[in-house]
Amino acid sequence: MSSIYPLLAALLANVFAQVLKPVVLYLRTQKLDVHQCIACGGFPSSHSSTVTALTVAIGMSEGFDSTLFAITCVFSFIVIYDATNVRYYAGKNIQLTKQLISDLETLKGLKFSDPIYHEKIKSVLGHKFIEVLGGILLGILVALILFELLHI
Template identity: 85%
Template sequence: MSSIYPLLAALFANVLAQVLKPVVLYLRTQKVDIHQCIACGGFPSSHSSTVTALTMAIGLSEGFDSTYFAITCVFSFIVIYDAANVRYYAGRNIQLTKQLISDLEGMKGLKLNDPIYHEKIKSVLGHKFVEIIGGMILGFFVSLLMYQLLHL
């Protein structure tokens, strides 16, 4: 069982983060949206919870001075950076593009008939800093708790 502990910790942290998203949304807005379970973005970040749980699980099982831990640390930094920056700003660019299309149609009376201008594209792709930190904390505690349960 301990050989698949890192995988199980990462998967459990991912699922838990996704399940918590509609709960957190409800607590903040009183709106029920079960689709948040499969959504990108939101609190907590499933990207950061997954890679943090994986990294911590590798550190706990293989040692924090192991090559595997170093590899998962680098992997985690890349994923978290991507979730916080690249994907966030890609989402902001989508919002800007949608607004420009709306403004052009409204103010200039342009008829943009090409279907690409009216595609439904998700604007929220990335995470805010607090969502990343929430995911990292969740991943840390999931891996720690699972490690403790496996080594009773």
């Protein structure tokens, strides 16, 4: 077994997740947006697929009872939690702030001249549960398939 297997699994899972994003978006909306390949958010979560593939690959190569597997598990839980909660709600806060600024301008006639109020900020930073689940499943699949390919 190659010692680079965990790294390859993680990188491949990330690439596959990013390449799948515009495909899934197209299937849902019939709109092609290749920029989704480098976007945050969307289905599947590349954060989740990457850390899951790394964790499974470490488990397969080092053993599921190894210290290294335990470390990557904890690391993965932190990244996945961040992707679904912290970053998701940061995106929601951005949406709310944009709406408040728009409402104040419309309803109160206020004009915000400071450029910071008109900055283009992406409001979707994190993931919904289903996007994370898709990333986790993709990460497991990539790690297992790559394990089989490298073991032949």
